[in-house]
Amino acid sequence: MKIVDELKKHAKKIDATIILPEANIDERVYLAAKEILDKNISKLIVFGNPNQYDESFKSKNCTIIDILKYRDLDKFAFELFELRKSKGMTIERANELIRRPDYFAMMLLKFGQADGMVAGATWSTADTLRPALQVIKTKPGKPIVTGIMLMVKEGVNPLVFADVSLIENPTSENLSDIAISSAEFAEKVLKVEPKVAMLSYSTKGSASSEMVDKVRIATEIANKKSHYLIDGEMQVDSALDKATARKKGVISEVGGNANVFVFPDLNAGNIGYKLVSRLGGYTAIGPIMLNFNKPVNDLSRGSNVEEIINTICITKLLI
């Protein structure tokens, strides 16, 4: 697909190192890593014993780390203890956790030895993201991490759906941050002018309830905090169709032209992107986690090799 090829081309130009902590335990990640190295798409760090890897991994672009033999293991454990002691972390527990690939990878990121991580082929979303939320945290000025989906289809413009994977029941403040971060992604990575629809079952006061108020207030907050074109609350038909938008009182450019869709909660977002993918023939790329201090992305456990490569490329684009 053209857009995916373009994103890959841009990603290849970025000089960065991505950690793939599951390359030695999952064949799909292994094959994705091999292709990344063979095609010179990224530098990588993988874990395990060098004997587990073939010639492609012996290149200067790949570092193989045997965690238990790593020289800075004690330093990493102490840093983890320091970071989390106010949350009840003990030095004994930190010494245990640092021997696990998830926490060890976070420390490599923390100490600047890598630029991003892609994992989750064998771990759940929560298990992949919790260490990153605890250790890597968010960029300055960004209170939340949000998980978006890039929806692509040949011949039509790409769309961004948010949040589809992380924040179960966002507040209005959270929704405004999701909207702004998604708009930034559309601008920076897709190079399009973001037009953000704040979705609801109501358009411009056609219904009234706490659920609608949440989205209306989120729209007000987002507009105060940013210069992006953000409008709502609106139903998805107003976001997609100009005539419907006009009939329902949406006068902004977002009506009928939306390219960023902010869903009111995780149920709606997750169901929404899967409907568009299954019934609308779009390919869903992601989830893509925005706002981590260093990009960390979570793979679906059903990912194939191509999807893993795409996620590695997107991760580079977030650096």
Ligand SMILES: CC(C)(COP(=O)(O)OP(=O)(O)OC[C@H]1O[C@@H](n2cnc3c(N)ncnc32)[C@H](O)[C@@H]1OP(=O)(O)O)[C@@H](O)C(=O)NCCC(=O)NCCS
């Ligand atoms: C990601 C998730 C596991 C975090 O929840 P949790 O394990 O209960 O962890 P907590 O809520 O205790 O949060 C752990 C840390 O992450 C932080 N955090 C949680 N969500 C965050 C977010 N969206 N942005 C920034 N920080 C966040 C918390 O503030 C906390 O920090 P602290 O320990 O330094 O105080 C939870 O939000 C979740 O399960 N989401 C749904 C994910 C999912 O299943 N998706 C499936 C669809 S693909």
